[in-house]
Amino acid sequence: MKPPKRLQGLIEEGLIDTVVRQLTSGKEAMVYVVRCGGETRCAKVYKEATQRSFRQAADYSENRKVRSTRQARAMAKGTRFGRQSQEAAWQSAEVDALYRLAAAGVRVPRPHNFCDGILLMELVTDDSGDAAPRLNDVLLTPEQARSHHATLLIEVVRMLCAGVVHGDLSEFNILLGADGPVIIDLPQAVDAAGNNHAARMLLRDVDNLRGFFGRFAPELLHTEYGHEIWDLYQRGALHPEAVLTGRFERKLGPVDVGSVMSEIDDARAEEAARRLRLHAAQ
Numbered sequence: 001m002k003p004p005k006r007l008q009g010l011i012e013e014g015l016i017d018t019v020v021r022q023l024t025s026g027k028e029a030m031v032y033v034v035r036c037g038g039e040t041r042c043a044k045v046y047k048e049a050t051q052r053s054f055r056q057a058a059d060y061s062e063n064r065k066v067r068s069t070r071q072a073r074a075m076a077k078g079t080r081f082g083r084q085s086q087e088a089a090w091q092s093a094e095v096d097a098l099y100r101l102a103a104a105g106v107r108v109p110r111p112h113n114f115c116d117g118i119l120l121m122e123l124v125t126d127d128s129g130d131a132a133p134r135l136n137d138v139l140l141t142p143e144q145a146r147s148h149h150a151t152l153l154i155e156v157v158r159m160l161c162a163g164v165v166h167g168d169l170s171e172f173n174i175l176l177g178a179d180g181p182v183i184i185d186l187p188q189a190v191d192a193a194g195n196n197h198a199a200r201m202l203l204r205d206v207d208n209l210r211g212f213f214g215r216f217a218p219e220l221l222h223t224e225y226g227h228e229i230w231d232l233y234q235r236g237a238l239h240p241e242a243v244l245t246g247r248f249e250r251k252l253g254p255v256d257v258g259s260v261m262s263e264i265d266d267a268r269a270e271e272a273a274r275r276l277r278l279h280a281a282q
């Protein structure tokens with residue numbers, strides 16, 4: 001196909017030889033199949049912030065690291081430099097997460113290059129070498145559903161052990177490659193330790209997996225892996241080989257005897273005061 005304008009620069013740089021076809025035009029990006037040397041790769045071209053949807057939300061950018069305080073101030077004020085910085089932080093967050101997760105043994109596309117707001121990465125393919133389908137586009141047997149669900153829970157645990165919560169994990173952001181599920185689309189990934197919304201996001205990610213795979217294997221709908229994983233993480237007991245049960249007992253917090261006693265004292269004092277007032281009024 002005739003290369004789109006945004007990819008022209010990479011062709012001139014020699015990073016891309018030809019553009020084969022447009023794969024999708026999603027919420028945040030346009031994705032192309034490209035040829036580089038002898039290899040077929042995938043180019044993700046980020047849309048401008050103004051064309052993007054909800055995921056710029058503060059929840060996700062909380063605690064995202066920027067290089068300078070000037071940048072941080074500009075981002076907070078929303079100046080042009082600030083918007084550009086925010087844009088760059090958003091885009092490079094996906095590249096950072098890809099490297100971090102690959103190093104932690106999570107199956108994500110291998111990144112090759114990141115330049116001019118375009119991410120060049122491995123094209124995830126199916127058995128016949130075509131771009132792999134999203135989980136949402138395939139029908140699964142109950143056994144396949146159970147097996148992919150188990151594989152992806154291990155991936156979620158590996159991500160969390162590497163300090164990352166995906167934040168938008170669902171059947172739309174998982175591809176079914178020739179060697180199994182591959183997790184994609186990470187610009188909103190959050191830092192598990194530094195983001196107050198990390199717990200909520202992790203639970204939502206794991207619930208999405210349960211809801212999707214539960215359509216094919218309904219017994220999964222009764223599992224509680226999200227709470228179990230977060231509880232282990234919080235107690236410092238989560239590691240990549242952790243054996244999960246899918247069960248979680250909601251514990252009643254430890255009783256704070258001191259505060260219960262002072263509640264009782266307060267109630268006694270109030271009652272005594274009420275009696276005094278009553279007595280005085282008679």
Ligand SMILES: Nc1ncnc2c1ncn2[C@@H]1O[C@H](COP(=O)(O)OP(=O)(O)O)[C@@H](O)[C@H]1O
Nearest residue numbers: 024026027028029031042109122123124184185
């Ligand atoms: N590395 C990849 N290999 C194959 N297909 C991909 C790859 N990355 C993205 N895609 C395709 O492009 C679509 C959009 O990419 P995604 O990263 O999810 O961006 P968006 O933010 O637009 O959802 C995906 O649903 C998938 O079909």
Ligand SMILES: [Mg+2]
Nearest residue numbers: 026172173185
């Ligand atoms: Mg997506």
